[in-house]
Amino acid sequence: MASPDTRSFDRHSLKLGLFGLNCSGGLSATLAPERWEGTWAQNLAAAKMADEAGLDFLLPLGRWKGYGGETDHNGGSLETLTWAAGILAATENIMAFGTVHVPLFNPIVAAKQMVTADQIGAGRFGLNIVCGWNVGEFNMAGVEMNAHEARYEQGQEWVDIVTRAWTSETPFDYAGTHYSVTGALMKPKPASKNRPMIVSAGNSDRGRDFAARNSDMMFTGIHTEVEQISTDIAALKSRAAGYGRDIGMFTNCYVVCRPTRREAEEYHDYYALEMADRDAVETLIDGRRRRGQFDDLPEDMQRTLRQRAGGGNGAYPIVGDPDDVASLLIRLHEAGIDAFAMGFANYTEHMPYFRDEVLPRLEAAGVR
Secondary structure: OOOOOOHHHOOOEEEEEEEEEOOOOOOOOOOOOOOOOOOOOHHHHHHHHHHHHHOOOEEOOOOOOOOOOOOOOOOOOOOOHHHHHHHHHOOOOOEEEEEHHHHHOHHHHHHHHHHHHHHHOOOOOOEEEOOOOOOHHHHOOOOOOOOHHHHHHHHHHHHHHHHHHOOOOOEEEEOOOOOOOEOOOOOOOOOOOOHHHHHHOOHHHHHHHHHHHHOOOOOOOOOOOHHHEEEEEEEHHHHOOOOOOOEEEEEEEEEEOOOOOHHHHHHHHHHHHHOHHHHHHHOHHHHHHHHHOOOOOOOHHHHHHHHHHHHOOEEEEEEHHHHHHHHHHHHHHHHHOOEEEOOOOOOHHHHHHHHHHHHHHHHHHOOO
């Protein structure tokens, strides 16, 4: 088992992990019969397979409510802190993240849950912070969702309390707008050398600032040409440098790899377009539509966005033969992406080909 003094996450320059396997459908809103069910047995099998293959991390989706459609895409989900503890107990080297929607988790209780997972994994737990966006999930829990700015104010208080609980050797008090803590002291401390790794995403200016201030790794989607990514990442890193911090870059993607490019493209069209759960796809793109960023787009762009929603919850598609897939991962890595959170239409059925064909190419290129 990896030592808590050296994060297993840091073994490779180009880091790879599985994303979304804790939810029904994973990243794929599809009716294809091989669609991912997201059972615990499937998660455990995928986690062990990824660990044995030398992948670096497993990242769950924080979901409390599905996207509807015939499959109720992502409607079946395993709660992520419990999930991470179970995964860490069953694996040796891979890191497992928990995804926390801040308003739904008391910071002291969550800090203790995460310490427990980190102890189980001997320092292999990581935290993905989400300040909240899905009002339907908040309504389920009877929790009011704050206005956009206030969500990040609450998030900052939350992470301040959690990180202090992880590090303070004496009882502390905290009096904020959203939380009040008296005499807090946590034992044991995390098994990680300093504290668990923190990642978070930010699409808005306020969200990016929160991530730059608090995260070790920042989640950024790929919405531009590869050539533009370096410029975008430089701006994000500059923002973090303003807080005296050097952060890495995560992105989400989904992989369709077949022996030939034609086979990969045909399967991509099959499961993500022809067999898409269309009502779920429309729900996934509804946010873009409400912002006026869909209906006026050219028809071919709408088709592309629907395929990305059906194939990978809107993530970046990496589609082709093993040389294509390895080459694109390397190009994106050279542009500044450090870690790739990957989806597959079916993790245990499709990852072995990636393991056997793409990983050796990345190793030969010296990035793993």
